[in-house]
Amino acid sequence: MTEFPGRPRVTKGAILAFGLSVPVPTQLIVFPLNPDTLTRRFDLGQATGGKAAPGAGEPTTPVNTPVENLTVTLDLDATDQLEQPSANPVTVVSGLLPVISAIEQLIHPSTVMTALTDQLSKIGLSTIKPATVPWTVFVWGIGRVLPVRVAGLTVTEQAFDARLNPISARADLQLTTLTKNELDQAPSAVKALVTVHAVAREALAAVNTAQSAAHAPSVLPL
Template sequence: MSKIPGYPKTARAALVVFEAPNPIPSVITLQYNPDKMQRDVKASAIEGGARSDAFRLTGAPVETIKMEVWFDATDKLAEGDPFTIANGIYPQLASLEMLLAPSSAVVVANSIMLAAGTIEILPASAPFLILVWGKRVLPVRMAGLSVGEEAFDVNLNPIRAKVGLDFTVLTYSDLEQSHPGYAMYLGHQIVKEQMGRATRAGTVASILSQKLSTN
């Protein structure tokens, strides 16, 4: 389908993945932007405290994000793309699933250390994950995913699937000050504060003027 001249190009939602020790990130671009995003934001407040603590906040709000994304190999198969013909959309699904699992190299290394008598083995670290959605660039942790594979090729490779993604936003309350996600979240909050203040300008005056005009 030809593009309309002068029509702005739609931004693509993506996940940027930093996996130590590699300093160069990889990018998982969502094939189609989700139609909707479910965000749940809860205050970090003092529960059951003194009356003087009624408005106190203990840190950044706790935010979770849910979305459903689609992957479809139809166009690539029609173009005769050899990689898609051989694998379908299995590589795209695998790239998301591996965000929830320690790498096989870490598993093997830990097994060797245990066999050698190492007393303490540190749990594997998940990759540093960034959700890019328009103006929102957020450090997140993938909390889980659900995969509905809906069509397959002759080799039973999935060629169409709906994936539900669950994220927990990581804030300055979760990260060390030296972590890049700490400053990233603060920057995100500053942008929200500026946008929020812009909508508040004149609000009280307009409400008062409306009330006086009705009396």
């Protein structure tokens, strides 16, 4: 696809997958096209069910971090790559199967790690089981890098080549932030991202407060 020369460069969204303790991603899925919409829903659940401290009144704010649920739809199309077969031999042979397989692998355990665990168990050396699926990080711009779990995935294949490889497809991803128990088992790199994300959100909220304070005289009666 030829872009207009004056069009600004757009940051691509992405999903990173981490292994047990590897500080660098073991898998990278860059969105071919950024989704038109990103739906974010916050589930307070038990977050408002905390007990007030002795002598305090009823709590008016959540005492626990709410669970954030994100819905993302990825549009996948191999048309541009197929128009330049010499530059994209893998797409010519496999269509969209590589990227679809990468997305599906987010919810499947590694066959290598599963086999290794089974062998270690048989000889009595396996004391800690590896994660059944990789640790997943959703990247949506520099200010939002958030560890998540894939809670649901629907892949709709819409067109195929002569080999029945999909060349047009849509992947609907349901993502949810990690629970405290999940974070306790996560590698340090993943845990650190949660703190960075929270600090960035609080900093941006503080910026908004400062901006709003400048307009306070015009909205508050004196």
